[in-house]
Amino acid sequence: MPEGPSRKSPEGEGPRATTRMDRWPTEEADIAAWTDVYFKKTRKAVERFGDAEATYAVFMRRPVISAPRLAIEWLRQIARNRDTSFEIDLRYAEGKWVGAGEPLLYVTGRLSHLADLETLLLQKLGPTCLAAYNAYSMCAELPKTAFLAMDARHCAGAEMAEAMAYAASVGSDRARRKVAAVGFIGNATDATAHYFGQDGGLGTMPHAFIGYAGSTLRAAEMFDETFPDEPMTVLVDYFAREVTDALTCCRRFPKRAAAGNLAVRIDTPGGRFIEGLDPPESYAVVERNAPGALRGYRTDDELRYLVGPGVSAAAIWRMRECLDAEGFDKVKIVASSGFSPAKCRLMAEAKAPVDVVGTGSYLPDRWSETYATADIVEYDGVPRVKVGREFLLRK
Numbered sequence: 001m002p003e004g005p006s007r008k009s010p011e012g013e014g015p016r017a018t019t020r021m022d023r024w025p026t027e028e029a030d031i032a033a034w035t036d037v038y039f040k041k042t043r044k045a046v047e048r049f050g051d052a053e054a055t056y057a058v059f060m061r062r063p064v065i066s067a068p069r070l071a072i073e074w075l076r077q078i079a080r081n082r083d084t085s086f087e088i089d090l091r092y093a094e095g096k097w098v099g100a101g102e103p104l105l106y107v108t109g110r111l112s113h114l115a116d117l118e119t120l121l122l123q124k125l126g127p128t129c130l131a132a133y134n135a136y137s138m139c140a141e142l143p144k145t146a147f148l149a150m151d152a153r154h155c156a157g158a159e160m161a162e163a164m165a166y167a168a169s170v171g172s173d174r175a176r177r178k179v180a181a182v183g184f185i186g187n188a189t190d191a192t193a194h195y196f197g198q199d200g201g202l203g204t205m206p207h208a209f210i211g212y213a214g215s216t217l218r219a220a221e222m223f224d225e226t227f228p229d230e231p232m233t234v235l236v237d238y239f240a241r242e243v244t245d246a247l248t249c250c251r252r253f254p255k256r257a258a259a260g261n262l263a264v265r266i267d268t269p270g271g272r273f274i275e276g277l278d279p280p281e282s283y284a285v286v287e288r289n290a291p292g293a294l295r296g297y298r299t300d301d302e303l304r305y306l307v308g309p310g311v312s313a314a315a316i317w318r319m320r321e322c323l324d325a326e327g328f329d330k331v332k333i334v335a336s337s338g339f340s341p342a343k344c345r346l347m348a349e350a351k352a353p354v355d356v357v358g359t360g361s362y363l364p365d366r367w368s369e370t371y372a373t374a375d376i377v378e379y380d381g382v383p384r385v386k387v388g389r390e391f392l393l394r395k
């Protein structure tokens with residue numbers, strides 16, 4: 001349910017972390033290079049004709065989860081650099097639900113210092129709030145499943161990678177509070193692992209390593225020899241022998257399997273079914289384990305998530321059945337490939353026995369909806385805003 005405004009501190013309730021400000025434009029030359037020209041011209045004109053105190057309302061056009069920390073820390077850094085101060089009235093603390101068109105925060109300061117910051121401020125706020133919403137939605141749909149943020153490879157540079165990791169941690173933290181979800185347990189890179197309370201990134205082997213080794217089993221043996229004390233997740237879809245290779249590795253490492261230190265990861269492409277499945281058998285395996293998931297009307301996308309090719313609910317159930325049949329009930333299943341909030345919801349309906357979900361591109365999904373907007377709503381304390389945006393006036 002939507003929550004009311006809050007005037008808590010900008011730090012809010014989420015996990016603490018240090019922002020890498022060296023990745024965010026703070027030098028005057030960089031700010032000038034990356035801001036819109038009409039804002040720079042506005043600043044020059046204001047400096048010539050007399051400064052004013054301005055209050056900006058910052059909002060988004062769709063519901064989001066407040067994830068303002070990186071933007072606020074950046075604003076404070078700029079204020080220090082310019083020997084000025086900005087009053088930040090945060091209306092929704094970190095992790096709170098924000099409705100469409102509701103101001104997340106008001107920023108007050110000298111117009112000559114704020115005019116050229118609008119573009120950069122919005123870049124730092126909109127994407128994080130949408131990604132936090134997406135992360136929360138995933139975690140809330142599969143509350144008993146752990147998530148791993150694998151978004152770095154989908155990001156446009158280090159600044160975006162930090163924003164997405166921070167956002168995932170905010171959305172995950174809300175899901176823990178609201179529905180007792182496991183949430184995101186870590187991410188793929190060392191640089192942003194601190195947002196998840198980790199000393200380093202998480203992960204074991206990519207497809208490139210399987211190809212290098214020449215077989216899935218040999219890759220697992222190489223990993224075990226190189227990292228004997230680390231849990232191992234074996235990627236099993238490279239040779240289209242998901243079940244065969246998973247069972248082969250379990251038999252090769254029985255102690256790991258019995259101790260729960262072995263997992264198999266399914267990342268089967270959407271162009272084929274996993275080993276042992278076809279359309280009829282996909283329906284059959286879901287019918288055996290979660291018959292309710294197939295009752296009633298389903299869209300094409302929903303059917304694909306349930307019984308289609310790639311990493312479907314049927315694929316996960318098939319892997320679980322095969323592992324359990326040979327006594328490997330403690331071996332975990334990691335699934336990746338296309339795990340959007342919608343796919344997570346279908347997995348929950350099918351009671352798919354997935355232990356960890358790796359998700360990446362769906363954190364910044366619907367990029368067209370990441371855009372934050374700002375309007376000045378007060379000049380020298382006098383309310384004034386363009387017609388049609390009266391709803392932004394501070395109450």
